[in-house]
Amino acid sequence: MPLQLDDPRVVEFDVRTDEMLVNMGPQHPSTHGVLRLVLRTDGEIVSEVEPHIGYLHRCAEKIGENLTPRQWIPYTDRMDYLAAMNMNLGWSLVVEKLLHYELPEKARHLRVIISEMGRIASHLVGMGAYGLDLGTFSPFLYAFREREKILDLFEEACGARLTYSYLTPGGATADLPGGWLQKCAAFLDQFEPMIEEYHALLTSNSIFIKRCAGIGVMPADMAISYGCTGPVLRGSGVDHDLRRDGEERVTEMYEGYAFEIIVQKNGHYPKDHNYPAIPPEAVLGDCWHRFYVRMLEIVQSIDIVRQGFEFYSQAKDSWGEPIKLTTKLPKGEAYLETEAPRGQMGFYIVSDGGSIPWRVRARSSSFCNLSVTHALCKNVLLADVPAIVGSLDIVMGEIDR
Amino acid sequence: MSGKSFLDQLKKEFSGKITGENLTALDPWIEVSPDGLVEVCEFLKNDPAAQFDLLNCISGVDYLEPDPKKAAKTGWEPHTEVVYHLSSTVKKHTLVLKVILPRWKDDVPGQLPEVPTVSHVWRTADWHEREVYDLSGVHFIGHPDLRRILCCEDWVGHPLRKDYEMPLEYHGIRGR
Numbered sequence A: 001m002p003l004q005l006d007d008p009r010v011v012e013f014d015v016r017t018d019e020m021l022v023n024m025g026p027q028h029p030s031t032h033g034v035l036r037l038v039l040r041t042d043g044e045i046v047s048e049v050e051p052h053i054g055y056l057h058r059c060a061e062k063i064g065e066n067l068t069p070r071q072w073i074p075y076t077d078r079m080d081y082l083a084a085m086n087m088n089l090g091w092s093l094v095v096e097k098l099l100h101y102e103l104p105e106k107a108r109h110l111r112v113i114i115s116e117m118g119r120i121a122s123h124l125v126g127m128g129a130y131g132l133d134l135g136t137f138s139p140f141l142y143a144f145r146e147r148e149k150i151l152d153l154f155e156e157a158c159g160a161r162l163t164y165s166y167l168t169p170g171g172a173t174a175d176l177p178g179g180w181l182q183k184c185a186a187f188l189d190q191f192e193p194m195i196e197e198y199h200a201l202l203t204s205n206s207i208f209i210k211r212c213a214g215i216g217v218m219p220a221d222m223a224i225s226y227g228c229t230g231p232v233l234r235g236s237g238v239d240h241d242l243r244r245d246g247e248e249r250v251t252e253m254y255e256g257y258a259f260e261i262i263v264q265k266n267g268h269y270p271k272d273h274n275y276p277a278i279p280p281e282a283v284l285g286d287c288w289h290r291f292y293v294r295m296l297e298i299v300q301s302i303d304i305v306r307q308g309f310e311f312y313s314q315a316k317d318s319w320g321e322p323i324k325l326t327t328k329l330p331k332g333e334a335y336l337e338t339e340a341p342r343g344q345m346g347f348y349i350v351s352d353g354g355s356i357p358w359r360v361r362a363r364s365s366s367f368c369n370l371s372v373t374h375a376l377c378k379n380v381l382l383a384d385v386p387a388i389v390g391s392l393d394i395v396m397g398e399i400d401r
Numbered sequence B: 001m002s003g004k005s006f007l008d009q010l011k012k013e014f015s016g017k018i019t020g021e022n023l024t025a026l027d028p029w030i031e032v033s034p035d036g037l038v039e040v041c042e043f044l045k046n047d048p049a050a051q052f053d054l055l056n057c058i059s060g061v062d063y064l065e066p067d068p069k070k071a072a073k074t075g076w077e078p079h080t081e082v083v084y085h086l087s088s089t090v091k092k093h094t095l096v097l098k099v100i101l102p103r104w105k106d107d108v109p110g111q112l113p114e115v116p117t118v119s120h121v122w123r124t125a126d127w128h129e130r131e132v133y134d135l136s137g138v139h140f141i142g143h144p145d146l147r148r149i150l151c152c153e154d155w156v157g158h159p160l161r162k163d164y165e166m167p168l169e170y171h172g173i174r175g176r
Helices: A060-064 A069-077 A084-099 A105-133 A138-158 A180-203 A206-212 A220-225 A248-254 A287-314 A365-371 A384-391 A396-400 B003-013 B034-046 B124-136
Strands: A020-024 A036-042 A045-052 A332-340 A343-351 A359-363 B018-022 B029-032 B054-063 B079-087 B094-101 B114-116 B139-141
Touching: A036 A384, A045 A384, A060 A069, A060 A359, A069 A084, A084 A105, A084 A248, A084 A332, A084 A343, A105 A138, A105 A180, A105 A248, A105 A287, A105 A384, A138 A180, A180 A287, A206 A287, A206 A384, A248 A332, A287 A384, A332 B054, A343 A365, A343 B054, A343 B079, A359 B054, A365 A396, A365 B124, B003 B018, B003 B029, B003 B034, B018 B094, B029 B034, B034 B094, B034 B114, B054 B124, B079 B124, B094 B114, B124 B139
Parallel strands: B029 B094, B114 B139
Antiparallel strands: A020 A036, A036 A045, A332 A343, A343 A359, B018 B029, B054 B079, B079 B094
8 A cells, every 4th residue: 555645654754765675585484485575665665575486496387297197196285285185176176177077975075174174274374374474473373273183183084284195186095084073073163162262362453453454455456457366356355266156166066065255245244243343444455354354264164164064974975086097188188276275276287198197287376466466565664565465375385386 | 158159259350360269178268379369368358248357377388299209199280389268257257268389489499489468468467477488488578577487597498398408407506
């Protein structure tokens, strides 16, 4: 948001100093990984921000041209390592699309449960790390206390805590172990009342509101033009969520589930009556709204997972079987986007008829979300830069691939 | 509105610029000639029935089989494709555009193929075109800041081209 001369936050407009280029990162606690921002500053005012990326580039797409689709699953884990389940899901769905594979009913509900739990874990880190960016440590610990329990559940299901490789083309590598649903349900019952604590710590905290309400305002047309997706797009008031609006392969996964897209309508969010009201300082599309959308999506995901329990236990068929490593891919190409926690994660696969794809491509949501910083951080205070970049909730592993 | 109706409309508006199509593919695509790309994209973004306001992805795909034994069976002539995946947040539909380029401009090895930029139509294209330039080696004419984005500034070659050779060393770091 451009600052005005009479803005009370500005004391420095009449004190002119020389312009200075400041390197923020690549090793900086509030750049969420190895991101380098070059700031053009005049005292406390930042006139331009230029992001430099690529420090974590691991040639995932090149590697994908030498491996079969199932072998590439672990590489998708390492893209968005905070929501690896959702990355597995995106790649699995696009391979299944190319193979015209029909997923068993039970596998579908297993995937919904797992990917929505992944969304909760990811948003918890997003919330905690945003608190860190703004200088408060406690919410981070609160968030990790709960996330740890989700990781325990994931560990029980697949043996890994971070890089799962659990959902594969064809279904999943294993069924959920006995008693898992009960443990997960018990966790959700214990977790849901704690969300109020987060709101008390951050959402309605007056320091937090001052740091992020009205900062980094992104109008809807700008968000769409820069290709922002996920909570960043919905925080700008655009009613778009691939779980409802996406391609058939994605929407039919959520068939039968009742959920409302978290987007502001008439000054209210769906089901926000239990949670703090929108502060008067907040403007649609600012950092506070992006944060609040994530907080409400946690509640939404809890609801979806609970519906999934019913469907999953009623389904009589199998949890699917991973496709064979040497499965021949039909000649052709397929592109599919899924709604990952950070936005629309797209995978593109081109096949020449062999079992190894000709070309794989990952369209990263954080990549597009980060590209908007250049436009958002024009004439802002230096302290607002971490607030704006943090509110985009980026993961460098996904940007650099 | 389906791929077929877009195609009919585009053919009517830009005859000669639409050079091919495949409507039976998993994701139906329309092939556009490089000189008509910007007009077609502007039309697709602004037409009230189309409203493709979101550019999801730009990908560069290199079609070259380096092994001469296999090359005879591929069924394609060596070429490079730039693939644009579009969607609409209003109409909730999707479309795929393709631009087919020679692997090298004027068949001179080392001369990157050229295609006009669409970064003024969708701002997303800015970074995506930089990535395609960096990894697949396509030159986007008119791009405001065409630099490498993922590889280092002094990197040689474009890694996702099929004839790319892995460097043996980079600043004293052994390559293989």
